[in-house]
Amino acid sequence: MRAGATPDDGLPLVIAAAGAGGLRLTAVNPAAAALGLRRGEPLGRVRARLSTPPHVHPADPAADAAAFARLCLWAQRYTPSVVPFGPAEACDGLYLDVTGADHLMGGADKLVADLAARLARAGIPARIAVADTPGAAFALARHGREEMACVPSDETEQILRPLPVEALRCEPAVAVALKRLGLRRIGALLDAPRPPLARRFGEALLLRLDQATGRRPEPLSPISEPVRYGAARGFLDPVGSQEIVVATARRLMAEIAPRLEADGLGARGVRLSLHRVDDVVRALDLGLSEPSRCPDHVARLLQLRLERLGSGLDAGFGFETVRLDVAATGPMPGRQAALDTGPVPPGARIAGLADALRQRFGRPVIRLSPRASHVPERADRIAPWRTESRHTEPWRVERVVLHWPDPDAGIGPRPLVLFDRGEAAEDVIALVAEGPPRRFRWRSRLHRIAHAEGPERIAPEWWRETGIPRDYYVVECESGRRLWLYRDGPNLPERPAAWFVHGLFA
Template identity: 60%
Template sequence: MTRLQRAGLAPEEGPHALAAVGPGGLRLVALNGQARALGLAVGELLGRVRARIGVPLRVHPAEPEAERDALHRLCRWAMRYAPIVAPFGPAEACHGLAIDIEGASHLHGGEAALLDDLAGRLARSRIPARIALADTMGAAFALARSGRASPALVPPGEHAAHLAPLPVEALRLDAEVAAGLRRLGLRRIADVEALPRSGLARRFGLAPLLRLDQAHGRRAEPLAPLDEARSFSAARGFLDPIGRQSDVIAAARALMEEIAPRLERAGLGACALRLTLHRVDGAVRTLEIGLSRPERGPERIAGLIALRLERLGAGLDAGFGFETVDLAVTSAEPMAAKQASLGGSGAGERVANLADTIAQRIGRRLQRLAPRESHVPERAEGIVSWVAPPLPYPAILPARPLVLFARSEAAQDVFATAPDGPPHRFRWRAREYRVARAEGPERIAPEWWREQAEPRDYYRIECEAGRRLWLYRDGPHGPERPAAWFVHGMFA
């Protein structure tokens, strides 16, 4: 709306709105102050709004490209305060920008003076803004989003106290996730922070944990400057089409040499890349390259692409040749600078290189077992994509069987001398077993946030025939509910 008003396309008097095609028809995507005063909200159907209000509403079509260009012009103007200025993305509804003023605030008389100057210039230009300054981009956005006093200046190290009372919507969560948190009575960021992380991830996914960690500075959130926003890609055309694998590899190496400095300035490394080959006849061949750790070395990337092309062999099918080669970074993560070692690469780096080499040879990413935040045996580990370094296991692990069944198997005809003691005889897989030794019990309670269940009492037993099994009793033994026994695994 500000863009239309500054261009003279929307007079300031009267309610005005922007509309775009959405589910069910035209929906409101932006409103001016007078339209909000009528009780209108972004996302409502235009037809229902017109039927509900009794005053004329001026509706303008949304122009995403024009809005993006206007925001980019504002970002370039904001570079007067600091060189790193990034426009907001979809998570922030693309309505605003972030400025990294670290090391630049003293040039404007300090942080408070910089904020006052920024607010004053925007006000004189008739650009409404809510401004906040904090240690992290997530905290600054949350403070500005909450509608508190603007400009808001949070002293260093105090952002956690200012975040705690803010509504959960300030964490840049999807509307469905925020609504689900509110239905459970979790209305403030402090309420979400107090929950167990494993239960929160199980119920709502990893998004709330990611946004909490970014807001508190526990996870890095590097800004993508305007001139380099999502521009970690390069392309090269050829007057004489290329078809040999060596030419494709050389082109990919040259493209990565062009992309690597941009990644380095942003403090990022590539975790996944896409190589796109455009044939003369219009056919397109795409190769996805996955890495187990952030990387930006042109030689390393070219070597992995060579392995993938070698595996394809004649399947590459260059036809009459490729006239364009594109290389794009599809996933990037923070990559710290490191000192080169005279003794060569470390063990962790050699293992990561081996994993990447094998992945290109077989044509798919590797997987590995990794610990999960759960004390229930069948949920304590899971299969994840191979990453380096691996997720650490706890320093002290309880005794667990070498073979753990995905689903425990019922034990029949269990005989125990004491109702709450270990079994002395039972039948499993159509065979009868007699217990020679038993250790336990180890009580494992269920996860209250997942299901209602009885605690389990686990026993490590050794049968007279020499087999060692892991059994558990599902809940206490009662006169009306006999204890149920299950075999959950086998020791070596």
């Protein structure tokens, strides 16, 4: 089972990766398969054989593994025990243990049909088989005749008999040796005397054979369910008052906190769902600047939020269920509580304040952070305010930390207020064509220039767009105000340059 990286547009497409003796195909799409291309073929031979070579993509094993892991998680919609194929199965498929879960979909047949339909909709070609044992299911899915098969309980052995011996998940060398002996089908293997087989090929072949027929059990280790942190409380009598909702949320958080603590995590986002008696669900999302497990903190933020909502939170006839889920977590190492309250790190206290302001006024607290660009309007950005968590997440690969450049270290002066776009200056009169203006009109007021500094030429980012370099001047009006003015390119007779005010100095 594999998902193509590009949409299947009918053109031959292959994926190649370094293998024995150079690049080899690891996957082919149907159009390429129609040309006779097979997995494992050297790419050089393919290029020599075909007049129009297929489109080749390099393999990306990491992305494949990630996509496959996502698929495994998705498959948990059918059953909680999902097992990805191991190395013996070439790691490209998954088992679903549907025992006791198939009736939820109305039987194994309907489950297979539903699975196939959903996979087809997602563009994932798949072969599906349902059998008593994982071994038999693997053999059928890989080497059976139909794309979808559902084997009745007592026919496992009959179905397996005509399949080739590779279907047993044995090593390729063993399969080749078996074929040399004339044992091409599993049926022949079943009829053959066991002791010579064990002597010649070892216990592994017989183990696989017995696992396929169900004579010996095959333990599977399903992927673990992603951990969720949440708690809910139902009320016999619907509640409507804000105090009760907040108190309940506080209790729920206190319930969740030990679980978070055991995993060394703190909540970065919390969602409170309020289920009204008339089946309307109100959800409130709280974001936290710093991972927290403190019930009081969550309760206080919630209180602020509810106060801001006021009557916007329509309680109707009351809420019958209050549910608190941790929507996002962050690492939060345990901190030893000191006997005295001690100095709380200032970042933690400010995080509490930032969260409170955000819940109260509905706007996040922000800060300015530098960006790697020399174009003035792109050289800073607004980022949500967060505590520096670099030391608490040592495993996370941090991006390069940018610093604000030293204002005295070479770059020209920068204004205190920068407009998003330059505002046009009109009626510009300059003494020399290439020089700074003597006076101009901006915001319907005439500005006479007493002093000008510049130009500082700032070119557009060459990797982004082609544009005209701007010539920046710091001009001081006769009133003493200083403005940042730029001319849009050189002043040519056929194209008089336009002037713009881009910023104000303090």
